[in-house]
Structures are given as structure tokens and as C-alpha cells.
Amino acid sequence: MIVLKLGGSVVTEKDRPETLDGEALGRAADAIAAAIDGGLEDLVVVHGGGSFGHHNASEHGVSTTEGTRDATAVLDIHGAMKTLNQFVLGRLLERDVQALPVHPFSAAARDDEGELDLPTRQIETMLAEGFVPVLHGDVIAHAGAGATVVSGDELVADLARTLEADRVGLCSTVPGVLDEEDAVIDRIDEFDAVAAVLGASDATDVTGGMAGKVRTLLALEAEAAIFGLEALEPFLEGENPGTTID
Ligand SMILES: Nc1ncnc2c1ncn2[C@@H]1O[C@H](COP(=O)(O)OP(=O)(O)OP(=O)(O)O)[C@@H](O)[C@H]1O
Numbered sequence: 001m002i003v004l005k006l007g008g009s010v011v012t013e014k015d016r017p018e019t020l021d022g023e024a025l026g027r028a029a030d031a032i033a034a035a036i037d038g039g040l041e042d043l044v045v046v047h048g049g050g051s052f053g054h055h056n057a058s059e060h061g062v063s064t065t066e067g068t069r070d071a072t073a074v075l076d077i078h079g080a081m082k083t084l085n086q087f088v089l090g091r092l093l094e095r096d097v098q099a100l101p102v103h104p105f106s107a108a109a110r111d112d113e114g115e116l117d118l119p120t121r122q123i124e125t126m127l128a129e130g131f132v133p134v135l136h137g138d139v140i141a142h143a144g145a146g147a148t149v150v151s152g153d154e155l156v157a158d159l160a161r162t163l164e165a166d167r168v169g170l171c172s173t174v175p176g177v178l179d180e181e182d183a184v185i186d187r188i189d190e191f192d193a194v195a196a197v198l199g200a201s202d203a204t205d206v207t208g209g210m211a212g213k214v215r216t217l218l219a220l221e222a223e224a225a226i227f228g229l230e231a232l233e234p235f236l237e238g239e240n241p242g243t244t245i246d
């Protein structure tokens, strides 16, 4: 079982609001379709926001910790993510990948400590029936805060735990986590060792960019890989490209 995140920075043009990178999304969908044709059975896809969702959340002052009680704002953020989800599903379905949406907004919530609760019965049933569930970063109800953002990275880490994933991959716009000379760091097992090179995202991002990603993945017991689009196919075939976080 593989849990794969398609980074919003890959499948969209992250610095241009609500702009898809159709070419990159097509390449990602090709790699997924090829892996399934090659025998991959259990795959859960999660996609991030990129230029969908982050801009809306930022305009409404909403992040993973700052919430809103304005339903119109919640629906604006959720609506942007659903639009991107439709594009992702469309590209997968065109390639005969049996992809179905799972919208975290309708299923997940946070408690008053910000702890995520994401029920997975629906996802497990979809997998058992041969579908590819496609989740996305979203906005969700948050006890004591209204509604806050949940990043695709957080969903990936949570799903990896509850579904006992064998492999976890994050496909982003960079070939891995880069050091001060822009070389890919092979392995990260401690935040402080790399904190100095970890930044936010270059574009509008309410979930913490690379620093947030590394922090979330370090908290996960299983190993996870961060790699670029060119390495998606090798990752799905069993290789460990990019940076391994353990
Ligand atoms: N040391 C680093 N190595 C690599 N990228 C870094 C580093 N520090 C900061 N970054 C930034 O992190 C970005 C990747 O994080 P980002 O959260 O944008 O990725 P994503 O998950 O693909 O997108 P999204 O969050 O929209 O789903 C890179 O584009 C880069 O701007």
C-alpha cells in the first residue's frame, strides 16, 4: 500500500491564483496509470493546494491554527480545493485509473488541541473494491476555533499511520530537500540538523512549506520520501529517490 502526495507546487502554477499546471498534472497521472498497469494495487492519492486553496485561505486569514467561523470563507477555501480535485480526478479517469474523491471537509475534524480525526472506513472500503481514493488538503471543523486548514502532508502522515502504509511519498516541485548548495539531502532524521536550510514555500502557503513538511514527516514512524516529478515513476516502481525522512 502506497500513500502518495502530489504537491500543489507540482500540479499547479503556485504563484498564479487558481492556475493548473496541466502538463505536470498529466505527467503525474501518466506515472500513476503506468504503475497501476504494472500491477500496483493499493494506492491512496492526496493532493495539495498549490495556487488553489492557499490564496483563498490566506485572504480569509485562515491557517492550520487560525480558524474562521464564517461559513462563506470556509466554502470559498473548500470550493477552490474541490475545483483542483476535479482536475486531478479528470486526468486520472482519462487514463482509466479508477479514481474517486474523498473530501476531508465532509469527514474529518480537529479536537480542541488541534488533533486530527480522519475516519478511514470509506477509504479502506474503496481500496478493497479496487478504487483509488483521492483526498486533498482542505478546511475542516476545529473544536474551539471554527474551521482551520488541514494540509495534504498532515493527511498523508495520518493515513500512513491508520492504513499502515508500506511506502509514503511526497512528490513536490523540488528533487528533494536541498542543502545550502542546492544539493539534495539524502536522509533527514532530526529537524535541528537541517532547520537552517528549511524555508517556507516560495509562493503563498498557509501550511508551512518545506519546514512544515519535514516536521510532519519526522513525527511519522514510517519512512517517507520527498522527490520531484521526474522521480515519481521510479518511486512507484519501488525505488527511493530524493530525500528520505525517517
Ligand atoms: N531546503 C529546501 N529544499 C527544498 N525546497 C525548499 C527548501 N526550503 C524551502 N523550500 C520551498 O519549499 C517548496 C516546497 O514546499 P511546498 O509546501 O510548496 O510543496 P508542495 O507540497 O509541493 O505544495 P503544496 O503545499 O501547495 O501542496 C519549494 O518549492 C521551495 O520553495
Ligand SMILES: C=C(C)CCOP(=O)(O)O
Residues within 6 Å of the ligand: 008, 047, 048, 049, 050, 052, 053, 054, 057, 077, 081, 136, 137, 138, 139, 149, 150, 151, 152, 153, 206, 207
Ligand atoms: C490551503 C489548503 C486549503 C490546503 C493546503 O494543503 P497543502 O497544499 O497540502 O498544504
